[in-house]
Amino acid sequence: MNVVVVGSVNRDVVARVARIPAPGETVLASGLARTGGGKGANQAVAAARAGAAEVAFVGAVGDDPDGTALRDGLSTDGIDVAGLEVVADATGTALISVADDGENAIVVVAGANAARTRLSESQRAIVGGAQVLVTQLEVPVPLVRAAAAARGDRAWHVLNAAPSSPLVADGNALLAEVDVLVVNEHELRDIAGAAEVDHAVDSLAARLPALVVTLGSRGCLIVVSGARRTVSAHPVTAVDTTGAGDTFCGVFAASLARSGALPGDGALLEVFAEAARVASAAAALAVGRPGAQDAVPTAAEVAEVIARSEESR
Numbered sequence: 001m002n003v004v005v006v007g008s009v010n011r012d013v014v015a016r017v018a019r020i021p022a023p024g025e026t027v028l029a030s031g032l033a034r035t036g037g038g039k040g041a042n043q044a045v046a047a048a049r050a051g052a053a054e055v056a057f058v059g060a061v062g063d064d065p066d067g068t069a070l071r072d073g074l075s076t077d078g079i080d081v082a083g084l085e086v087v088a089d090a091t092g093t094a095l096i097s098v099a100d101d102g103e104n105a106i107v108v109v110a111g112a113n114a115a116r117t118r119l120s121e122s123q124r125a126i127v128g129g130a131q132v133l134v135t136q137l138e139v140p141v142p143l144v145r146a147a148a149a150a151r152g153d154r155a156w157h158v159l160n161a162a163p164s165s166p167l168v169a170d171g172n173a174l175l176a177e178v179d180v181l182v183v184n185e186h187e188l189r190d191i192a193g194a195a196e197v198d199h200a201v202d203s204l205a206a207r208l209p210a211l212v213v214t215l216g217s218r219g220c221l222i223v224v225s226g227a228r229r230t231v232s233a234h235p236v237t238a239v240d241t242t243g244a245g246d247t248f249c250g251v252f253a254a255s256l257a258r259s260g261a262l263p264g265d266g267a268l269l270e271v272f273a274e275a276a277r278v279a280s281a282a283a284a285l286a287v288g289r290p291g292a293q294d295a296v297p298t299a300a301e302v303a304e305v306i307a308r309s310e311e312s313r
């Protein structure tokens with residue numbers, strides 16, 4: 001497998017509102033949509049649409065209509081779902097409000113995503129065949145650590161530390177098992193336990209082989225073995241930011257797999273910068289469309305955006 005994603009899959013229930021309500025406030029929505037989501041599943045879809053030849057998703061759903069529909073959706077994208085288990089808990093649900101400016105507020109009811117802290121033997125075998133393993137923190141940390149332990153010696157582990165919280169005990173041990181940490185500014189500060197961005201970057205970059213910090217409209221920062229590179233973002237009018245970070249991670253993983261680079265290779269800054277350039281273009285397209293998985297662009301759409309931005313230079 002080029003890319004194996006171990007993580008969450010959710011039924012997203014999305015209300016479109018003029019603005020995100022303040023605590024205690026009620027607002028009226030202009031519409032409601034039920035779509036495919038969950039950070040892990042969104043990342044798997046992004047990797048598949050980016051053209052990774054083989055993508056597998058390892059996770060859990062309930063024995064319910066949402067679980068069946070979400071599994072079918074992943075299969076339609078060509079994703080191997082042999083590692084998607086059916087458990088007794090209900091399929092995960094995310095209650096999402098999306099405002100007119102594209103910002104969102106999300107409450108996740110983990111359900112089946114929280115049911116497992118270990119991989120089954122067949123799931124371990126799937127992870128063992130990964131060239132790039134992608135994880136997030138919407139499933140229990142022990143499950144993420146089990147996935148990291150099951151990967152092959154020369155496989156990448158890309159952790160998107162979302163949703164974040166200050167890492168303690170298990171979480172701190174997890175960082176030692178990561179090759180590339182992808183975070184936004186908020187997650188960066190949380191994970192580093194530092195209020196100031198520069199300080200947080202220095203502290204995490206010293207503990208990891210590679211760090212990628214997504215900065216929204218300001219692009220992203222890559223730090224590899226102390227060397228830094230910034231990649232600019234594509235201008236976009238935000239329609240819905242839900243899942244844009246997931247699109248970035250999935251496309252980044254697919255590009256990393258395509259590069260053929262291995263952990264410990266030289267010249268990795270260039271490899272990461274190219275992967276981030278493609279991932280940023282894909283994320284910009286995703287921000288301009290509604291939904292999470294619905295908004296993930298194809299490789300052809302991303303190539304067109306990159307070509308247009310190169311022409312206009």
Ligand code: RIB
Pocket residue numbers: 008010011012036037038039042093094106108138242243244246292293
């Ligand atoms: O990152 C976006 C995702 O977060 C949504 O699809 C939702 O399911 C939550 O997991």
